[in-house]
Amino acid sequence: MSWSSYLSAHRDRFISEHLAFDRIPSISSLPQHKDDVRAAAAWAVRRMQQAGLANAGILETEGHPCAYAEWLGAPGAPTLLFYGHFDVQPVDPVSLWTTPPFEPTIRDGRIYARGATDDKAGVLSLIQAIESVLVSEGRLPVNVKLLFEGEEEIGSPNLRALLAARKAQLACDHIISVDGGQWSEKDGGILVSLKGLCGLQINVHGAATDLHSGVFGGAVANPLAALAHILAALRDPDGRVLVDGFYDDVVPLTPAERAAMAEVPFDGDELRDRVKVSALAGEKGYTPIERMWARPTLDVNGMWGGFQGAGVKTVLPGEAHAKITCRLVANQDPQKIIERIIAHVRRVTPPGVRVDFEPSKGTAYPYSMPLDHPVNEAIKRTLTQVYGKPPYYIRMGGSVPVTGQFERELGSKVATLAFGLDDEQMHAPDEFWRLSSLDKALKAYALFLHETF
Amino acid sequence: MSWSSYLSAHRDRFISEHLAFDRIPSISSLPQHKDDVRAAAAWAVRRMQQAGLANAGILETEGHPCAYAEWLGAPGAPTLLFYGHFDVQPVDPVSLWTTPPFEPTIRDGRIYARGATDDKAGVLSLIQAIESVLVSEGRLPVNVKLLFEGEEEIGSPNLRALLAARKAQLACDHIISVDGGQWSEKDGGILVSLKGLCGLQINVHGAATDLHSGVFGGAVANPLAALAHILAALRDPDGRVLVDGFYDDVVPLTPAERAAMAEVPFDGDELRDRVKVSALAGEKGYTPIERMWARPTLDVNGMWGGFQGAGVKTVLPGEAHAKITCRLVANQDPQKIIERIIAHVRRVTPPGVRVDFEPSKGTAYPYSMPLDHPVNEAIKRTLTQVYGKPPYYIRMGGSVPVTGQFERELGSKVATLAFGLDDEQMHAPDEFWRLSSLDKALKAYALFLHETF
Numbered sequence: 001m002s003w004s005s006y007l008s009a010h011r012d013r014f015i016s017e018h019l020a021f022d023r024i025p026s027i028s029s030l031p032q033h034k035d036d037v038r039a040a041a042a043w044a045v046r047r048m049q050q051a052g053l054a055n056a057g058i059l060e061t062e063g064h065p066c067a068y069a070e071w072l073g074a075p076g077a078p079t080l081l082f083y084g085h086f087d088v089q090p091v092d093p094v095s096l097w098t099t100p101p102f103e104p105t106i107r108d109g110r111i112y113a114r115g116a117t118d119d120k121a122g123v124l125s126l127i128q129a130i131e132s133v134l135v136s137e138g139r140l141p142v143n144v145k146l147l148f149e150g151e152e153e154i155g156s157p158n159l160r161a162l163l164a165a166r167k168a169q170l171a172c173d174h175i176i177s178v179d180g181g182q183w184s185e186k187d188g189g190i191l192v193s194l195k196g197l198c199g200l201q202i203n204v205h206g207a208a209t210d211l212h213s214g215v216f217g218g219a220v221a222n223p224l225a226a227l228a229h230i231l232a233a234l235r236d237p238d239g240r241v242l243v244d245g246f247y248d249d250v251v252p253l254t255p256a257e258r259a260a261m262a263e264v265p266f267d268g269d270e271l272r273d274r275v276k277v278s279a280l281a282g283e284k285g286y287t288p289i290e291r292m293w294a295r296p297t298l299d300v301n302g303m304w305g306g307f308q309g310a311g312v313k314t315v316l317p318g319e320a321h322a323k324i325t326c327r328l329v330a331n332q333d334p335q336k337i338i339e340r341i342i343a344h345v346r347r348v349t350p351p352g353v354r355v356d357f358e359p360s361k362g363t364a365y366p367y368s369m370p371l372d373h374p375v376n377e378a379i380k381r382t383l384t385q386v387y388g389k390p391p392y393y394i395r396m397g398g399s400v401p402v403t404g405q406f407e408r409e410l411g412s413k414v415a416t417l418a419f420g421l422d423d424e425q426m427h428a429p430d431e432f433w434r435l436s437s438l439d440k441a442l443k444a445y446a447l448f449l450h451e452t453f
Numbered sequence: 454m455s456w457s458s459y460l461s462a463h464r465d466r467f468i469s470e471h472l473a474f475d476r477i478p479s480i481s482s483l484p485q486h487k488d489d490v491r492a493a494a495a496w497a498v499r500r501m502q503q504a505g506l507a508n509a510g511i512l513e514t515e516g517h518p519c520a521y522a523e524w525l526g527a528p529g530a531p532t533l534l535f536y537g538h539f540d541v542q543p544v545d546p547v548s549l550w551t552t553p554p555f556e557p558t559i560r561d562g563r564i565y566a567r568g569a570t571d572d573k574a575g576v577l578s579l580i581q582a583i584e585s586v587l588v589s590e591g592r593l594p595v596n597v598k599l600l601f602e603g604e605e606e607i608g609s610p611n612l613r614a615l616l617a618a619r620k621a622q623l624a625c626d627h628i629i630s631v632d633g634g635q636w637s638e639k640d641g642g643i644l645v646s647l648k649g650l651c652g653l654q655i656n657v658h659g660a661a662t663d664l665h666s667g668v669f670g671g672a673v674a675n676p677l678a679a680l681a682h683i684l685a686a687l688r689d690p691d692g693r694v695l696v697d698g699f700y701d702d703v704v705p706l707t708p709a710e711r712a713a714m715a716e717v718p719f720d721g722d723e724l725r726d727r728v729k730v731s732a733l734a735g736e737k738g739y740t741p742i743e744r745m746w747a748r749p750t751l752d753v754n755g756m757w758g759g760f761q762g763a764g765v766k767t768v769l770p771g772e773a774h775a776k777i778t779c780r781l782v783a784n785q786d787p788q789k790i791i792e793r794i795i796a797h798v799r800r801v802t803p804p805g806v807r808v809d810f811e812p813s814k815g816t817a818y819p820y821s822m823p824l825d826h827p828v829n830e831a832i833k834r835t836l837t838q839v840y841g842k843p844p845y846y847i848r849m850g851g852s853v854p855v856t857g858q859f860e861r862e863l864g865s866k867v868a869t870l871a872f873g874l875d876d877e878q879m880h881a882p883d884e885f886w887r888l889s890s891l892d893k894a895l896k897a898y899a900l901f902l903h904e905t906f
Contacts, residue, residue: 029762029763029764029765029766030762030763030764031763089766089768090760090762090766092760092762093663096662096663153765154764154765155765195667197667197767199765199767206730207728207729207730208728208729209549209728209878209881209882209883210546210549210880210881210882211728211880211881212851212875212879212880212881213750213752213754213778213780213880214648214650214780214849214850214851214852215745215849215850215851215875215879216728216745216850217745217750217752217780217850218692218735218736218741218744218745218748218750218780218850219721219724219733219734219735219741219742219744219745220724220728220730220733220734220735221692221730221734221735222692222752222753224684224753224754224755224756224775225684225685225687225688225692225752225753226690227681227756228680228681228682228683228684228685228753228756229681229685229690230681231677231678231681231685232678232681232682232684232685232686233685234678235675235678237679237682237803237804238803238804239671239674239675239678268672271672271673275660275661275662275664275669275673276660276661277659277660277673277674277805277806278805278807279804279805280672280673280805281672281673281674281803281804281805281806282671282672282673282674283671288671288672289672291671291672292668292669292670292671292672295671297666297670297671299666299670299675299678299767299769300675300677300678300681300759300770301666301677301759301760301765301766301767301768301769301770302677302758302759302760302761302766302768302770303677303680303681303756303757303758303759303773304756304757304758304761305755305756305757306753306754306755306756306776307543307545307754307755307776308755308757308774308776309482309483309543309545310482310483310484311482311483311607311813312482312606312607312608312652312754312776312778312813312815313482313542313543313754313755313776313880314650314652314752314754314778314852314880315542315754315755315880315881316752316754317753317754317755320756321761322677323759323760323761323765323766325666325765325767327666327667327670327671350690350691350734351690351691351732351734352730352731352732352733352734353730353734354731360764360765362765396667396668397667397668397669397670397671398665398667398668399667399767422665422668425662426665426668427663427664427665427666427766427767427768428662428663428664428665428768429662429663430662
């Protein structure tokens with residue numbers, strides 16, 4: 001039986017396995033899901049053993065563990081290190097999910113579940129494709145090492161230490177991430193750039209307790225109003241970042257880069273209608289795709305303070321909080337950006353309140369890869385077979401913090417071969433993955449294992 | 454036995470009754486406490502019957518009910534209508550209470566409980582004083598009507614209709630509120646001005662669902678950042694309100710009024726240290742006491758949107774919310790101020806989001822009373838006996854929305870005789886009332902019933 005026939009024969013089982021994997025609530029950012037993240041790691045380890053991979057096991061870190069396995073039976077052939085993650089984003093507001101986030105459901109040819117596309121899709125499809133080749137051919141054409149982590153959604157704070165400590169075990173010729181996407185259902189894409197990431201929580205403190213707004217309003221500062229002034233001083237109403245020095249290290253887009261982005265068949269009206277806003281918005285002087293792919297951004301991810309219940313509470317609150325993340329482009333440094341934000345906030349904080357900061361541990365450098373890298377060439381051949389035409393070169397506004405860490409510790413660029421699409425509600429309610437993408441992923445990974453590098 | 458001896462003989466019982474009354478979680482703003490508000494009304498009705506008052510009963514409204522009773526056995530003597538409220542503020546954050554808000558506890562001569570000072574103190578002390586005079590003297594020197602409501606903390610949305618419908622039943626010569634306070638433990642105060650109140654919730658809507666900040670950031674507006682811009686456009690960093698036309702109807706303070714306020718022994722440093730801020734803050738050009746007592750304010754009472762959990766969620770949220778209330782002074786109109794805020798917000802809303810509004814039902818007109826009103830003269834004599842020296846004329850930044858409603862429906866000004874102090878954590882965790890204030894209140898109400906008007 002060819003690997004292709006094996007894929008067809010086992011398709012139903014493969015789908016069931018995705019549902020089972022997605023059922024594990026492996027939310028890495030919430031302490032109460034610590035055991036679930038470990039359960040997802042253990043699930044991946046068992047599945048890799050079943051696929052015929054060797055040395056499958058948990059690799060411990062200071063935080064959530066990794067899952068690892070390998071097949072090294074092709075002496076002389078290149079060794080490919082595949083990377084992905086089995087942790088997922090939180091699910092609130094749960095009320096907006098059509099079906100519960102951890103009760104995976106198939107509707108209209110799509111698997112709905114938290115993690116369905118980001119990134120259990122990539123992790124499990126790769127394992128299934130490897131099994132198909134191993135079983136049908138008795139061997140793989142290349143050596144493979146599979147490393148899946150449980151902290152990608154919190155910025156991979158412990159992966160670099162693991163890479164540094166296991167350089168020999170993880171030595172490889174090329175690194176391929178299975179966390180990413182294609183351009184559309186019909187068009188392939190080769191990812192050549194990712195944004196960096198940094199973030200922090202800003203805490204604004206006023207009076208030691210909540211106070212009566214009638215008695216004390218006018219004499220005691222309002223931390224919520226102060227926070228509003230602080231946040232308004234971080235971005236202008238269009239979204240251009242006002243933090244002093246924020247754009248200092250940004251490498252300006254070249255005319256050629258802007259031309260390449262203009263070639264991609266991006267439809268701003270379609271995006272506008274899909275997310276149901278009256279108009280797209282963002283920094284003046286750039287097209288939407290430039291802003292999404294190649295301009296740094298600052299977003300408020302969460303904000304809270306005071307009374308949030310029904311009705312009225314005439315309170316002068318004692319504190320206010322906001323969570324902020326920035327997406328960065330070459331050559332911005334996440335640490336430097338955090339420092340500049342903190343300095344800026346200190347300068348613009350109104351009188352009568354004090355501020356403190358909780359920088360996020362997980363940060364990512366922006367990342368880019370040469371279009372003509374040998375692995376990109378192999379990916380191009382693979383995708384051309386799967387889609388029947390050559391792929392676009394695409395960029396992502398998302399961050400995969402490990403790309404920079406892999407390059408620094410293992411000395412290789414990280415290419416991406418993955419099958420998410422950007423309408424799949426990643427990080428949002430009703431996340432899903434298409435079964436048609438599963439079929440493409442299985443075929444593509446199996447083909448890719450037969451590529452030359 | 455004189456009423457004075459009766460007060461002493463029954464002091465322990467009276468204290469126990471305060472604890473029992475405070476135990477009822479009569480939070481008027483939270484639907485799940487609807488039955489508790491009614492239970493507090495029923496409790497007050499029973500207590501008024503026990504005190505010897507007649508026609509005690511529940512008066513229904515469209516919302517929470519009122520409690521009513523009367524004693525009309527002094528033909529020819531004036532009729533005094535007393536007003537107070539048995540509903541209380543919400544209690545969150547509950548974690549900041551030393552003892553649970555509805556498990557009243559006496560520590561250091563203070564009753565700690567939600568509602569202990571605002572306003573179950575006033576309601577019950579008055580009933581206890583009336584009982585003391587009625588029992589010890591067999592009659593009251595004046596006629597009294599007691600009307601206590603259950604919606605003061607949500608702006609008394611249904612009281613005016615009740616007053617209008619029961620004009621004959623509530624007819625009186627003078628109206629006295631038992632909701633208010635004194636200047637200090639040692640200094641009496643006559644309340645001559647209250648602020649008005651209005652408020653609204655602002656909802657900012659962006660994309661139909663939460664989105665991935667990496668994929669969509671830069672192209673889709675961020676409702677939290679938009680809300681920050683809106684709120685920052687409502688007040689300057691010092692707290693001066695920026696809403697177009699907000700100050701148009703404000704009657705400027707006269708030099709005489711500013712001088713009277715300067716005479717009050719207000720200690721700004723003490724307030725600063727008490728609420729634990731580095732400095733008082735507020736509108737430039739006015740002293741703290743002027744800002745608290747006689748200048749209008751706009752406060753953000755609550756604000757929320759996006760991810761509020763531990764850790765990081767790189768989300769571009771779909772919506773953001775803020776609750777705002779304004780404290781008003783003569784001659785601002787609450788309805789007009791709400792309209793001006795809404796118009797202002799529409800003008801300053803950044804592109805890519807839409808806003809809608811939920812004005813609060815409960816509003817209050819600002820209120821003031823002549824210093825030499827006959828009831829104020831009677832209160833002055835009463836307080837001079839209780840404190841051993843004449844009281845100050847004071848103002849309150851708080852609002853008692855009914856004052857204006859009483860004046861309009863029943864044709865009388867509303868004087869205030871009440872014994873709260875402004876360090877008693879009204880509307881905040883660890884609300885308390887002093888037993889020393891209970892003793893003063895009981896004596897003062899008994900004396901006041903013997904006054905001439």
